Amino acid sequence: MNQSIFDPAIVEIVRRALEEDLGDGDVTSECTVPESLVLEGRFVARSSGVIAGLEIAGLVFSLLDERVTFEAKVGDGQSVRNRQTLALVRGPGRALLSGERTALNLLQRMSGIATTSRRYVKTVEGTRAVILDTRKTVPGLRVLDKMAVRLGGAQNHRTGLYDMVLIKNNHIAAVGGDIAEAVRRVRRGDALKRLIEVEVRNFDELRQALPLNVDRIMLDNMTPEQMRQAVALVGERVPLEASGGITLKNVAEVAHTGVDYISVGALTHSVKALDISLWIE
Helix, strand or coil: CCHHHCCHHHHHHHHHHHHHHHCCCCHHHHHHCCCCCEEEEEEEECCCEECCCHHHHHHHHHHHCCCCEEEECCCCCCEECCCCEEEEEEEEHHHHHHHHHHHHHHHHHHHHHHHHHHHHHHHCCCCCCEEECCCCCCCCCHHHHHHHHHHCCCECCCCCCCCCEEECHHHHHHCCCCHHHHHHHHHHHCCCCCCEEEEECCHHHHHHHHHHCCCEEEEECCCHHHHHHHHHHHCCCCCEEEECCCCCCCHHHHHCCCCCEEECCHHHHCCCCCCEEEEEC
């Protein structure tokens, strides 16, 4: 596999994951598996879901031994069924056994995120609402977490604190409780003129934020009825984002209030990994 096609940040994540697991070597495989032994294996889904991270799994083995071949049988972002073969892997047995857990850990987590994201997207179909992720990701794995969100059909919010302005209640408190002043300071201080979003918790704050010509307003922990009222008040003047306490049980109701975006921390912060196995044959 050509490692140069990957974002260097992704290659570094996989290298760190391998170093964490291998240390100074896979003592069990080195003692029991002949150096010349070639093995073949199949990645198999043990439950239905959306696959994400097959290329990352292939990269794991490539970094261990370039002689390993990895053949994906499905595409990232594709829905699969229980017992479906996802990929074939062949190469030196030591490399396959040493990379098995790291490859599965990354593939299972990413597929779990993609599967959850797809469920949310399907639940709000027919509305204008776009499902967004948040920064509630595993430290060090954000680039993979957010890739998996996209493969599941949802969209990324901001990548980090550097690529978008989000003025929250603590920022507003730091300037004396004045939303307009917080926005003025950002516009004065941000040379790159990044997009500005303002979080509001009630209608008083919403009315303060509305005339400031920001790029988006976040409705924080409002009820669906309050969201409907906010949509009616704002009209088409600025996109509205619903945030806080969003679950699969209530996301459809939130979407039908007319908000433009719904941010969901659960896409990444409490993921159930998709059950996938590597069967060595």
